[in-house]
Amino acid sequence: MTTATLRVSRAFTDLIPTRWAYPDTGATRDLRLDFMRGFVIPLLFASHFDYFSLLMFIGWERLGVVSTAEIFVILSGIVVGMVYGKKVKRDGLSAVMPGLIQRSVDLYRISVVMILLVAAIRFIPWIDSSIITTFYDAPLNLTYQLYPARDANISEVISKALLLQIGPHQFQIIGMYVVMFILFTPVVFFMLAKQKVGLLLGLSWVIYAIHYGAPFQSLRPTGAQFEYAFPIMAWQLIYVHGVVAGYYKQELLAFFSTEWGKRLIYVCIVLSLGFLVFTWHHALPHIPQWISLHLISAETFNYWNDNYFLKSKIGIGRLLNTVVLFVAMYALMTRCWQPLNRALGWFFIPLGQASLYVFFIHIFLLLAVANTPLPGYNDFWINTALHAGLLALVWVMVKKEFLFKWIPH
Template structure:
């Protein structure tokens, strides 16, 4: 037995059968990331179809003080870094630009199409579009109009749509991704190609910290999404995700084959569990008493939450949570891929591979359900049926590639 073997830290992976591991063939497509994006979809439904159901016990920040947005943004950055980064490494930034421009145009087009379609639906007299044309702040008790008055000129509506200044709040994260993709992606690849990694990450942190300490925070694009997702704050996740995707092999090698990497994985798992325990102390009255912990007093929890875990400016606690949870889940799927894939891959992977399509479709499903009597029953089992039924419907639409020709996926 060598000295290195004696010093190697033992981890829980030593007790997991090697046959369960993910078969990493070196392919650009990583099914673990597709699986994770698919897992986000039920959490998305829990956030936007706000009917309390069994789904809320995994949504509503129950697996950590994070939302679907953080996971979606970091995954988007990783995938962009992997897919387009491969071309950048082989042929340079210029060779990747046509693909980047094409994707940017497709994302922008689908965002404007969504905004204008909802604007037109408001003129159907028997259709109540309130759920997607307004935003109600449950904490402040205020309701915000997300569209101009129905008698506004068509030129005003179109101009605001083109600038992404209006639209359903359930789709606004896609608007953020459009701007992020156009403004940051070419610059990040340029700096990576020039081997300016330190300068890139340093600049990203400076922008984040400037906005974190600003009151009110900066909204340079003046787009609607910046009220919830200010670009200077949220670029941090996207940029670091791109870097992780670009250097994926090196990052994976560090965490899986070095002693320090393994220690950090163990720390990420421990912190993830700690954040789960912490968030279960949230004094949400919707959850029954048995589903809430009381280790942290309600006043203390809310103070910490509002100080370190704010969503719009991506509080430092929320940022740490999403990073450690991502590493923990990715490690779990790497080591236990075969059983997880057999159990749930058939459902999550197709949804993850068509996540943009699901984002588009779910807005219209939300409008459809809101115009039925079902939500008014406010019944846990009816609500659970709504969520399960909608998820099943979306899965079928994806498998049948319904409207894939027109809706980017």
């Protein structure tokens, strides 16, 4: 970054009143992270309720070559590192293991319940469940069945459900998170407790590199369905680094308060803006040409996107974009927390604190909407009202704690 750019960035941040800053009390819960998780929810709705609306102007990778999945995984890792890490430091690893095991059981249970509920819904004759039981690959014009045939033996359905080999594709990231939490979290905390941070991160990168160099979809060690979209050997890199960042949160905040740390924040802000400009060259379906950029050719964009930003393998460009965007957003909320919280905190924070609940509920909202004529209208303003109404409904359900007793949140 040039000296001139640094000077402009500093001048901009100096304009922000200090009274706007986040009041860091040292509490384990960080409302900035809850806010960011809540912000992911509308982007999730833009991706899964695939109707062109105002929401698409910030969704569909418009803020960078980053999807809701990367942000969800890194935030989940950070929160796990903060919450359980505090207990590890205070009481030791053995005191934390029962909680980790119980959380693993809860996450696995809710995933299996979701899969089996959808399997049962297929037999209700007046409900078209294809929205959550099939996956349509638009570029190839192929539809994939995500469940066995309805006349399949029930033991086959149950065994595949227990192995997470079937289920709605809109819920796959939860399956990936469940397996990642079970397989990686105890190992991560064991190595953190032994102060083997360098070895831990090195092994994580080795696993990532092995998958990155392998042929497409050739390495799926769990055999679970989610690995077609979220191969665990690639996605563990984001989660493991997130847990480590959460574990050493105070040390990282102290570093970013130094001169070199502040310079790194400015670099992240500039790179985030650069990635935003890059992703606006993506010729996505339904996106009007007037909000797309044409500074580089489609061939050049596709080459860079296919080689460095592939989502399934977490291309190195996408990985860098995820990190710098997270740092830039966190810095923005740290400096401008008070106005952001007053304007949107009432909406985003409750959703962020119940993100797992929202992931569960939105599957059934997808099913409900797909069985009405509304999506067929293909009207921009109807779609916008539909997205807004669904988000408002979910917010009310969270505030009323609807079914919180049964659904993890």
